Amino acid sequence: MRIGEFELITTDPDTAARRGVLHTAHGEIHTPLFMPVGTRATVKGMLPSRLRELGAQTILSNTYHLFLRPGTDIIEEAGGLRSFMGWDGTVLTDSGGFQVFSLADTVKVTDDGVAFNSILDGAKHFWTPEDNVAIQEQLGADIFMQLDQCPPYPAEKETVATAVRRSAQWARRCADARKREDQLLFGIVQGGVFADLRAESIERLVEVGFPGYGIGGYSVGEPHEMMLESLEPVCGLLPSDQPRYLMGVGNPTTILRAVALGVDMFDCVLPTRTARLGTAFSSEGRLNLRNARFARDTGPLDPECACPTCATYPRSYLRHLVTTKEMLGAILLTEHNLFYLLDLTRRAREAIEEHRYADFLARWLNSPAAADY
């Protein structure tokens, strides 16, 4: 198989859900999939071997953070992100655009590129789309994302329109600047909640042509209902034979609903960040392990879960670890939450293969777990 080829194994007869395989330089990616986030080239507290056991296929890392520290040249010298972080699976890097626009104190964007200050030491940096491609080629991920401009939500239509056009120009410049053949560059759809701008964005990107498309501009604040409404026409306009990646979404219900609309890839810090705060996903909904009601509870975290945490430890131990701020508490809840989402998407793939995704989704939406998201 050629790198970048996206095989559609089957599509669901009653929804727009698809079961696919994306071929990359370091193996197959089975979709739909959830990608754990390893911001600084580490999924916090997780051994790479353990991530494999939990079912992770692809780790997402953040170019912005790695560019500032340790520096992308250091990662290149180690042989790229996979060797640097000891991960034998596939890797995706975002461009860092989202962090530039959301984290930096002072951002100045022109058609040429984006000027920003480091959150670490205030140092000034300037990225053209070409610079950003060179930086992401140093990181060497299997998939990398174009530099785009992310307007905040809510934004005036005029602001969003400018971002759409500029991002489309940058998409072409990123595509032209590429030097490596073993990496896949994805374009990113912008346009916020404006249907005509989304359509324009897609038209311009498809003209350039990419092996996959990120759907961006959602994670900056829109309510999930609005996002899902505008997602249906977006999926309708995107090429059917390339993967679609809804960036920054990790809510189980939103993932499963977006899969029904034809989305293939997801990433989010939600499962890992909430775990570190002591909250576990479960078949009963979210559980806050700090709660005193778990102090003497010798039952498993989630009786319906097959993860190692649920198989091994009583709730009273997990509460003890969380309340005493022991590292192992964050580790065990992170393992559980990641398994929860990875297993949910694995079961979604199975349901699509067996042409019963509509039923799978309906059962989820009626479950006590879904009520909590």
Added chain:
Amino acid sequence: MRIGEFELITTDPDTAARRGVLHTAHGEIHTPLFMPVGTRATVKGMLPSRLRELGAQTILSNTYHLFLRPGTDIIEEAGGLRSFMGWDGTVLTDSGGFQVFSLADTVKVTDDGVAFNSILDGAKHFWTPEDNVAIQEQLGADIFMQLDQCPPYPAEKETVATAVRRSAQWARRCADARKREDQLLFGIVQGGVFADLRAESIERLVEVGFPGYGIGGYSVGEPHEMMLESLEPVCGLLPSDQPRYLMGVGNPTTILRAVALGVDMFDCVLPTRTARLGTAFSSEGRLNLRNARFARDTGPLDPECACPTCATYPRSYLRHLVTTKEMLGAILLTEHNLFYLLDLTRRAREAIEEHRYADFLARWLNSPAAADY
């Protein structure tokens, strides 16, 4: 084999080193051994399954900390420490005496017992030796230690003598208070650097009779040379057919020298605590991973080490994790440092079996690693 039986497989012909097996309710403990410390029922950042893979046999946990939080009744309800912490190996608990005397603001000791305040909330507690046995029976470790009085170093001989006599009385009361048959109670030798007091302490303890003996009163401040000097007569006076446990010692050189004098068991927070501070044991001596010289170093942490950390990650990655305070940095260095000590003691056992311990020790003392301890 009977619980508590200590088989001496062989003794080294040129030193007093012994290769033994202690039989406990949950399996054999092969000596000499190093026991990782899991203060609050967790070796910080370590999954129990991973500790097994690294070669850990026995985990030490601290009664003082567990008594205050979550409470030993909660651990008993979960089925004891092993079930609570999901560890299928053996467990040893200290009495908490050491922490009472070193951590509490106000300690008042009488022949009856010890009154102290909680470091968490100042609450007043009082332990008789009998109370302490009941508490440690709730924890249910395979081996537990008598409550003793630990005088600080340096201390007047009179103070040490009082502690020796009181600890010996408490040893008898602990032995008499026991209700469970599946746990081994060890007495603790006191006496500081005073040879006659050490001898008196041993005589009194042996009169009671224990399946093993802790050697205490050393970790409160004596220089290692003084400790080693006084250790030889202590080992000479202790029964040869029971294990000897030098409490709180984890320096590799001191461990190997003490093994040559006939010590069988060790524990210390040194490997785990220094790991969390960014320092790795290595064949070149200690390495501080914060050092800028590792920023672009793509070599393994220790080329002579067979642990998963050394097999997988470049030094530049470990430095990145340590300097960005990522949990994984502490985890990977902890794994490495524990493997280092567990592997060193495994090789010590092998050397004793092959009657070449004197040579093994001499090689260690001449190595670059030893120079750093």
